[in-house]
Amino acid sequence: MSVQIAPSILSADFAALGAAVAAVERGGADFIHVDVMDGHFVPNITIGPPVVKSLRRVAKVPLDVHLMIADPDRYIEAFASAGASMISVHVEVLPHLHRTLQALKALSVKAGVVLNPSTPVSALEQVAGDVDFVLVMSVNPGFGGQQFIPRSTRKVAEVRALLDAAGNRDALIEIDGGIDLTTAPQVVAAGARILVAGHAVFSGGTPEQATRQLREKANAALVAPQ
Ligand code: DX5
Ligand code: ZN
Numbered sequence: 001m002s003v004q005i006a007p008s009i010l011s012a013d014f015a016a017l018g019a020a021v022a023a024v025e026r027g028g029a030d031f032i033h034v035d036v037m038d039g040h041f042v043p044n045i046t047i048g049p050p051v052v053k054s055l056r057r058v059a060k061v062p063l064d065v066h067l068m069i070a071d072p073d074r075y076i077e078a079f080a081s082a083g084a085s086m087i088s089v090h091v092e093v094l095p096h097l098h099r100t101l102q103a104l105k106a107l108s109v110k111a112g113v114v115l116n117p118s119t120p121v122s123a124l125e126q127v128a129g130d131v132d133f134v135l136v137m138s139v140n141p142g143f144g145g146q147q148f149i150p151r152s153t154r155k156v157a158e159v160r161a162l163l164d165a166a167g168n169r170d171a172l173i174e175i176d177g178g179i180d181l182t183t184a185p186q187v188v189a190a191g192a193r194i195l196v197a198g199h200a201v202f203s204g205g206t207p208e209q210a211t212r213q214l215r216e217k218a219n220a221a222l223v224a225p226q
Contacts, residue, residue, distance in 0.1 A: 003188055003218035004030035006064050006174070007211055008198035009055075010046065011144040017051075018058045024201060027211030031064040031086070033176070033196045035144075036079070038069040041093055042142035049075070049082040056083025064088075064194075066114065066176065068141045073100055080107040088112030088135045088174075091123045101130045112174065116140065117149050121158045128166035133194065134159050138187070139177030144198040148178025153190045160191035184214055185221035 007029050012020035021032055034052060039045040055063060062085035069075065072089040073096075079087055087109045094100050097113065104111035110132040113124060117137055124134065136159060138152035156173055163171045174194035175187050184195055195218055201210045 001193065003184075003192075003215070003222060004172075004194045005211055005215050005218070006031040006033040006194055006196045007201040007207065008033040008035055008144065008176070008196050009202075010035040011198035011202035012207070014047075017055060020202065020207060021055065021059050023207040024211045025060055027208035028215050029061055029211050031062050031194070032059050033198075034063055034065045034084075035198075036065060036067050036069060037142065040070040041090065042068045044142045049078040052079055052082035052084060062086065064174075064196075066135065066196075069093075073103070076100070076104060076109075077107060080104075080109050084109055086110040086112060086133065088114045088133070090114045090116065090141075092116055092119055097127055098130065101127060114141075114176075115155070115159075117152065121155060121162055124159065124162060128162050128171075129168050131163075131168065131171050133172045133174055134163065135174040135176055135196075136192070137177055138175055138179070138183075141177075145203065146178055148180075148183045152177075153186050156187055156190040156192050179214075181213060181217050184218045188218050188221040 007024040037044045037046040064086040065084040066088050101111045112133040114135040139146040172193045175192040176196035179195050179197045180200040201207050
């Protein structure tokens with residue numbers, strides 16, 4: 001299976017999201033990563049279900065919605081109805097994570113759990129068999145364009161081992177934060193299979209070409225591990 005690329009529109013021009021989506025799709029994007037921030041769980045505010053609904057109308061690929069909000073249970077249904085195909089929730093805000101995962105599955109979306117950089121892999125232990133994917137944060141969430149935290153590579157390998165030990169080999173590991181042409185090969189070698197990239201895609205040359213280059217670099221690491 002090849003590595004999948006999920007450009008984060010957080011670094012795109014919010015006045016031209018349709019064009020941003022079209023550009024990364026031409027570059028071979030597998031998903032559109034949508035960062036939802038509430039100003040409580042993270043110190044930034046972005047977008048909500050109405051924008052997801054509009055994106056759903058124009059995007060050809062599935063929408064991967066990352067909820068950086070204090071009370072995800074209250075909003076998952078709205079995001080699923082708006083057209084999210086994947087929804088990830090932070091373990092740090094969910095005392096009843098197992099129940100939340102069941103609720104996501106009942107809504108027929110792929111259920112993901114996110115770990116902040118300071119959250120131990122052991123926080124996943126009791127739900128490792130229940131997740132469709134795990135999102136490893138390789139920066140502290142809230143802003144695009146931050147520097148990759150090197151410890152994250154080892155964490156990806158630890159999450160892979162935990163999922164495998166739970167018999168959940170189909171669950172994919174996604175990684176988010178500071179992913180570029182340098183960090184992509186190392187996280188792929190550690191087991192990451194969905195790469196989120198905002199700054200690297202939207203803040204350099206053309207988003208189309210940046211997406212294509214990231215795909216090529218990531219997939220090369222599958223063939224020739226770093
Ligand atoms: C950070 C967001 C990320 C962000 C990644 O809080 O979850 O998805 O857009 O951006 P880059 O790739 O710029 O680190
Ligand atoms: Zn994100």
